Amino acid sequence: MATDLSDLKNELNPEQYEAVMTINGPILIIAGAGSGKTRVITFRIAHMLDSGVPQSQILALTFTNKAAKEMVERIKELTGKKLPLLTISTFHAFGVKVLRQDISKLGWRENFSIYDETDRNALIKETGRELRYSPEALDIYKIGILISDIKTGRKQWNAENEMYRELYEGYQEGLKLYNAVDFDDLIVLPIRLFKEFPEILASYKQRYKYIMVDEFQDTSHQQYEMMH
Numbered sequence: 150m151a152t153d154l155s156d157l158k159n160e161l162n163p164e165q166y167e168a169v170m171t172i173n174g175p176i177l178i179i180a181g182a183g184s185g186k187t188r189v190i191t192f193r194i195a196h197m198l199d200s201g202v203p204q205s206q207i208l209a210l211t212f213t214n215k216a217a218k219e220m221v222e223r224i225k226e227l228t229g230k231k232l233p234l235l236t237i238s239t240f241h242a243f244g245v246k247v248l249r250q251d252i253s254k255l256g257w258r259e260n261f262s263i264y265d266e267t268d269r270n271a272l273i274k275e276t277g278r279e280l281r282y283s284p285e286a287l288d289i290y291k292i293g294i295l296i297s298d299i300k301t302g303r304k305q306w307n308a309e310n311e312m313y314r315e316l317y318e319g320y321q322e323g324l325k326l327y328n329a330v331d332f333d334d335l336i337v338l339p340i341r342l343f344k345e346f347p348e349i350l351a352s353y354k355q356r357y358k359y360i361m362v363d364e365f366q367d368t369s370h371q372q373y374e375m376m377h
């Protein structure tokens with residue numbers, strides 16, 4: 150049975166209650182671990198739905214798939230509604246959603262595969278072999294980190310890493326050739342879509358009027374940009 154949402158004062162302390170009742174405008178919640186921040190987001194979404202905000206307009210970003218799933222279940226419980234159009238997911242899962250829709254504009258096909266670390270390492274090795282890097286120059290772990298740092302803008306090319314530039318470019322070409330993206334691409338490519346295709350950005354802005362982020366302090370620069 151759905152919780153009686155008119156009785157939220159019994160479920161929340163005064164600060165939580167104030168945040169939950171505030172539907173419009175930006176809110177930042179700073180409080181210690183276990184103090185009820187996630188509970189605020191969950192109840193706030195339930196309250197929004199109860200107040201007539203369409204579920205399709207709400208986007209909540211969480212840190213793990215497990216957290217996303219638990220939040221959806223809790224909101225279903227609170228509202229007693231099926232919520233097929235409510236978007237609660239990790240940044241990466243949201244990135245996948247965006248890419249499945251529009252990645253063809255960037256030259257991949259919609260049925261792209263997502264490379265995990267093992268796939269990525271294999272592609273780095275393969276690219277290195279093709280470019281005739283000597284095997285001892287190929288510290289796969291280190292190169293994996295460099296590729297990620299370059300891709301996400303944490304690092305620039307410089308005299309020290311320049312020697313891996315060709316490898317990076319080969320790796321990028323390899324991904325496209327195999328119609329694959331890596332984990333960083335799940336954030337980086339949606340940002341590219343939003344920047345290069347204003348009509349795509351506009352459609353997401355149009356759809357998602359209410360955006361919430363749990364564990365905001367742990368968002369990377371890239372995730373922040375995507376959300377922004």
Ligand SMILES: Nc1ncnc2c1ncn2[C@@H]1O[C@H](COP(=O)(O)OP(=O)(O)O)[C@@H](O)[C@H]1O
Nearest residue numbers: 160161162165181182183184185186187188189
């Ligand atoms: N006002 C409250 N009344 C009852 N239980 C609460 C209240 N605030 C938080 N809790 C419970 O405390 C636990 C921790 O809350 P949670 O929202 O996960 O904290 P945080 O996200 O800040 O770490 C959860 O089980 C939550 O349901």
Ligand SMILES: [Mg+2]
Nearest residue numbers: 186187188363
């Ligand atoms: Mg929490």
